[in-house]
Amino acid sequence: MTAAGTGNVLASRLIHRAHAEVGWYLYAPACALVEADRARPGTAEHLASLPGITFLSLDLPAALAVAQHATWAQAHAHHAAQPTAERPDGAIIATTVPTRWVGELVRVLDLSP
Incomplete structure (x- = not known):
């Protein structure tokens, strides 16, 4: 998310x-x-302030997932990337730190410059 404010083209x-x-x-x-x-x-x-971004609340299932990762951010992103009824294929995690996700069962889009 910090990449959005730093001029990251991707x-x-x-x-x-x-x-x-x-x-x-x-x-x-x-x-x-x-x-x-x-x-x-x-x-x-x-x-x-940007249109087109959907903010995901920390609901109960997401809160229960928080204990499984090093940070709340990583836990919530991992939870959000899992398949759901709305997203049967799950979601892709866009990140400038793809190494954070090595060994995790998630798809990653590397935004590194």
Whole structure:
């Protein structure tokens, strides 16, 4: 999420497509939003102002998943990437730190410059 405010072209393209194209969705887990804002203050407000981003609340299933990872952000993102009725194939985690996800059963999109 911090990549969105640093001029990362790939992150900007994802945000644009989620806004402009039918069938494209960009999800922002609340816990990841908090961690991004702590790392780069103002990130949460910036992302909240952008159209096309769906914010995922910390519901009970997500809260139960939090204990399984090193950080709340990673746990919530991992939970959000799992298949659901709305997303039968799950979601892809877009990140500038793909090594964080080595060994996890999630699909990753590397946003590293």
